[in-house]
Amino acid sequence: MSATKPFLNPNKSLPPPLILYRQILRTHRHLPAAHRALGDAYVKAEFKRHKDVDNPVHVVGFIGQWQVYLEELKKQMREQKKDKIGVIIPKLGKKLDLDSLEKFSEQQIGQF
Structure with a gap:
């Protein structure tokens, strides 16, 4: 990966947080049980921790990186x-x- 390659495609719109959250948890259903338990707990904690963030830059960064995670x-x-x-x-x-x-x-x- 080159140093100039962005993590997120700027032309792609970001999904609403709740939809992204549900998509991640649905994808975790296909993981082995131990991976799923760890992943679900981490995702739930992170989204809960960030639910009251109102800085648009932080919100876009947060949602953008979770979108990258889901795609990967x-x-x-x-x-x-x-x-x-x-x-x-x-x-x-x-x-x-x-x-x-x-x-x-x-x-x-x-x-x-």
């Missing part, structure tokens, strides 16, 4: 493979590049 998760779900007996082998997540990692705060790094 859907892409990874489409790319999953099945083993010889038909069991889905989950290949979820992606490695962080060094540039992104350097931008994290100490609190964000502590969440790993």
